[in-house]
Amino acid sequence: MKLSRFVRAFFADLATATGTTIVILFLGLALFGPLIAPYSPTRQNADAIRLPPSTTHVLGTDRLGRDLFSRIIYGARDILLLAGGGTILAVLSGTLIGVSVTYLGGWLEELVFRIFDGLLALPALLLALLLLGTVGPSRSGVLLVIVVVYTPIVARVVRSVVLSLKPRGFIEAARMRGERLGYILWRELLPLVAPTLAVEAALRFSYAIFLVASLGFLGVGVQPPSPDWGLMVLEARNEFALAPWSLYAPAAAIALLVIGVNLMAEGVRRAIREDVTR
Amino acid sequence: MSLSEEQQHVLQVARAEVLSGRMSRRAFLRLGLALGLSAGATALVACGGTSTPAPTATAPIAAGSGPTGRLRVASEIPVQLDPAFASSDAEILILNHVYDYLVDIDATNAVVPRLAREWTISEDGLRYRLVLAPGVTFHDGSPLTAADVVWTFNRLRDPALQLPTADLYANIADIAADGDNAVVFTLAEANPFFLYDLSDNHALVLRAESENPATAFNGTGPFRVVEYRTENRIELAANTTYFQAGKPAVANLEIIFFADQAAAVDALRGGQVDLVLRMPTPLFQTLQQESGIVTVQTPTNGFDLVRLRADREPGNKPEVIRALKLATDREAIFRQVKAGLGAIGRDSPIGPLFSAYYSEETPLPPRDPAAARELLARAGYANGLQLDLHVPDSGDRPDLAVVLKEQWAEAGINVNVIVEPESVYYGDNGWLEVDLGITGWGSRPVPQFYLDVMLVSGAIWNESRFSDPEFDALAATARTTLDEAERVRAYREIQRILIERGPIIIPYFFAQLSAHRAGLRGYVAKAFPGRTDLATIAV
Numbered sequence: 001m002k003l004s005r006f007v008r009a010f011f012a013d014l015a016t017a018t019g020t021t022i023v024i025l026f027l028g029l030a031l032f033g034p035l036i037a038p039y040s041p042t043r044q045n046a047d048a049i050r051l052p053p054s055t056t057h058v059l060g061t062d063r064l065g066r067d068l069f070s071r072i073i074y075g076a077r078d079i080l081l082l083a084g085g086g087t088i089l090a091v092l093s094g095t096l097i098g099v100s101v102t103y104l105g106g107w108l109e110e111l112v113f114r115i116f117d118g119l120l121a122l123p124a125l126l127l128a129l130l131l132l133g134t135v136g137p138s139r140s141g142v143l144l145v146i147v148v149v150y151t152p153i154v155a156r157v158v159r160s161v162v163l164s165l166k167p168r169g170f171i172e173a174a175r176m177r178g179e180r181l182g183y184i185l186w187r188e189l190l191p192l193v194a195p196t197l198a199v200e201a202a203l204r205f206s207y208a209i210f211l212v213a214s215l216g217f218l219g220v221g222v223q224p225p226s227p228d229w230g231l232m233v234l235e236a237r238n239e240f241a242l243a244p245w246s247l248y249a250p251a252a253a254i255a256l257l258v259i260g261v262n263l264m265a266e267g268v269r270r271a272i273r274e275d276v277t278r
Numbered sequence: 279m280s281l282s283e284e285q286q287h288v289l290q291v292a293r294a295e296v297l298s299g300r301m302s303r304r305a306f307l308r309l310g311l312a313l314g315l316s317a318g319a320t321a322l323v324a325c326g327g328t329s330t331p332a333p334t335a336t337a338p339i340a341a342g343s344g345p346t347g348r349l350r351v352a353s354e355i356p357v358q359l360d361p362a363f364a365s366s367d368a369e370i371l372i373l374n375h376v377y378d379y380l381v382d383i384d385a386t387n388a389v390v391p392r393l394a395r396e397w398t399i400s401e402d403g404l405r406y407r408l409v410l411a412p413g414v415t416f417h418d419g420s421p422l423t424a425a426d427v428v429w430t431f432n433r434l435r436d437p438a439l440q441l442p443t444a445d446l447y448a449n450i451a452d453i454a455a456d457g458d459n460a461v462v463f464t465l466a467e468a469n470p471f472f473l474y475d476l477s478d479n480h481a482l483v484l485r486a487e488s489e490n491p492a493t494a495f496n497g498t499g500p501f502r503v504v505e506y507r508t509e510n511r512i513e514l515a516a517n518t519t520y521f522q523a524g525k526p527a528v529a530n531l532e533i534i535f536f537a538d539q540a541a542a543v544d545a546l547r548g549g550q551v552d553l554v555l556r557m558p559t560p561l562f563q564t565l566q567q568e569s570g571i572v573t574v575q576t577p578t579n580g581f582d583l584v585r586l587r588a589d590r591e592p593g594n595k596p597e598v599i600r601a602l603k604l605a606t607d608r609e610a611i612f613r614q615v616k617a618g619l620g621a622i623g624r625d626s627p628i629g630p631l632f633s634a635y636y637s638e639e640t641p642l643p644p645r646d647p648a649a650a651r652e653l654l655a656r657a658g659y660a661n662g663l664q665l666d667l668h669v670p671d672s673g674d675r676p677d678l679a680v681v682l683k684e685q686w687a688e689a690g691i692n693v694n695v696i697v698e699p700e701s702v703y704y705g706d707n708g709w710l711e712v713d714l715g716i717t718g719w720g721s722r723p724v725p726q727f728y729l730d731v732m733l734v735s736g737a738i739w740n741e742s743r744f745s746d747p748e749f750d751a752l753a754a755t756a757r758t759t760l761d762e763a764e765r766v767r768a769y770r771e772i773q774r775i776l777i778e779r780g781p782i783i784i785p786y787f788f789a790q791l792s793a794h795r796a797g798l799r800g801y802v803a804k805a806f807p808g809r810t811d812l813a814t815i816a817v
Binding site: 042043044046049063064065136137219223224225235237238239240241242 | 560564
């Protein structure tokens with residue numbers, strides 16, 4: 001696949017371009033947050049409680065007098081690091097396990113995928129709550145949850161591709177040539193799994209954002225006073241009538257980022273398909 | 279509530295049993311409920327004998343008109359309904375209307391007659407004779423006699439039954455009927471707070487030999503149970519032969535259960551309930567702006583306790599304790615966390631509502647993060663102090679933790695906030711073990727309770743492990759003396775000690791926040807909402 005062709009196909013679509021712009025915008029916020037944010041995300045001001053949006057506080061302040069715009073900016077860093085980092089780790093481990101175990105087959109494949117099936121039988125959120133209940137709520141706990149919840153899903157997707165490739169001639173040929181296992185896995189199989197993987201990774205990323213926000217909202221994820229968007233929605237819930245902006249700001253941020261990532265994922269999928277059919 | 283040496287011994291034994299794993303958490307919690315720990319769960323009603331009345335309500339109800347109308351009250355979900363185990367607001371609210379206490383505590387914190395219409399106390403303070411009101415009958419028609427009272431209290435204090443009240447009543451030497459309508463309690467040791475103990479949340483009078491108190495609902499109270507739908511609602515109808523004239527005012531009482539306080543408040547706004555007895559601060563502020571709804575705030579003696587364990591590093595260094603106090607801005611906390619509802623605290627559980635006992639003699643040093651930092655350096659923490667702050671997720675406590683984190687950071691005290699579900703925070707005695715924690719303590723009518731279970735050396739819930747001989751001696755004096763002036767002096771000294779060196783910070787006292795629809799008459803708010811008298815309310 002030619003990268004330039006892929007990029008052209010990717011940006012040809014308005015929706016994809018919009019989604020990508022949104023994601024890049026949030027990435028920018030995450031990277032340059034401290035330069036953009038007017039205040040510290042945890043700085044309180046007892047004299048500026050629940051102020052509506054104004055020029056000094058663009059998105060208003062919350063019940064402790066913290067600047068919501070600054071909290072949203074720092075929250076972007078939190079959620080992108082957690083959801084992004086968790087997704088990368090899950091995709092890596094899912095691919096590693098999916099490609100190698102499926103290729104090797106036998107009882108190992110049987111064992112690993114039955115365990116994964118067991119994990120998949122549980123709803124993602126329930127599994128997450130069980131895990132966090134065991135390891136305790138923390139950033140690393142949330143990261144672990146994303147990896148454990150999404151590794152089986154990625155591995156399953158990878159497996160379906162590998163299963164269709166395994167009986168093909170070129171794999172047979174490689175084996176006949178006496179190639180080492182590593183070569184077959186990474187040089188022969190992985191490049192063909194990659195397109196599917198890219199779509200899957202983008203999708204997982206949007207689900208991971210949602211999962212991080214959900215865990216924050218349930219109070220078992222990142223702990224206060226972290227500017228976690230889900231946690232901010234939880235904290236603003238009881239005072240919706242007093243300061244609706246404190247609920248709207250994090251809720252809109254979550255929605256916008258998820259929409260952006262989904263549009264982007266859709267773009268990846270379409271670009272790859274067009275690339276393949278061409 | 280006061281605890282005799284004997285009672286304290288029992289508590290200490292219980293604590294040892296729990297710590298060594300011989301006593302189950304459940305049994306311990308039951309014991310706990312007897313002493314009224316969990317966030318107001320078993321607390322009684324407002325403030326000290328000398329306090330201000332709750333500034334509520336409304337015209338008295340004309341007697342003789344007979345009960346009319348239906349009152350719908352929102353409540354949390356009760357777990358079980360045997361009075362001996364009742365602990366939550368929801369449970370006590372229901373039982374308080376099906377059964378009666380011997381004596382009650384009114385909103386001004388005075389002991390008032392209920393089933394006992396009068397009482398005499400012997401000179402030495404050991405013998406209490408209570409005379410029952412005439413003509414009281416149970417809902418099944420049988421008359422109330424002294425034997426029922428004797429049976430009820432013998433059950434509550436029977437060590438073999440392991441009821442939560444066994445320790446509370448361990449000081450009772452004997453209970454005897456004096457004819458059909460009088461009961462005599464003889465104490466082993468004088469206890470100036472015994473009438474308050476008689477009005478403990480669990481001490482509802484049952485019919486003698488009741489076999490299944492959790493489901494029979496055969497009380498003498500102002501309402502009869504018509505239908506109890508678990509986790510949904512309970513329907514009650516007026517007891518037309520109730521012994522107190524003019525009560526109840528309504529013909530039907532419906533207590534509707536809500537798992538979520540926001541939902542209960544929405545039901546009030548939508549007209550599905552008439553009264554919500556308890557809610558968090560922001561919901562209360564929301565309702566304040568609403569027309570057609572009356573909001574009621576009642577000051578209480580309940581408080582959030584920030585405490586550091588004093589029996590090991592770093593809390594065993596007096597400089598650290600003083601540094602924490604100096605780094606705290608109670609006034610800002612009160613505004614940010616409580617929106618100015620309630621009262622600012624002074625690091626002692628003897629709050630302003632205990633007016634004669636409360637003292638502002640000892641000044642609270644003004645906030646000074648720089649001085650706090652110096653103290654820390656002197657204690658060997660020149661590079662600052664790192665601590666985990668454990669906090670239950672209920673009420674406004676997570677906000678308190680976050681505000682403290684910010685304030686203390688200026689003094690070089692870096693706190694990692696860990697918010698836990700209440701069941702986790704209190705489960706397996708975690709709250710007694712952690713170094714730094716925030717615990718909610720419910721409102722009590724007398725301050726002695728807090729000292730005896732929370733602050734004297736070796737007390738069962740001495741979460742901070744505070745141990746101070748001077749404090750212990752003063753607490754013992756206040757517990758047993760029959761001389762009120764001496765007690766006042768002891769309480770003042772106690773407040774000085776706690777401000778100077780107690781490993782605790784009490785930043786505020788709660789207000790009890792409730793709301794009802796306009797047009798409701800006769801509602802008097804109480805510090806412990808479960809003890810609200812719904813029989814006086816007319817719709």
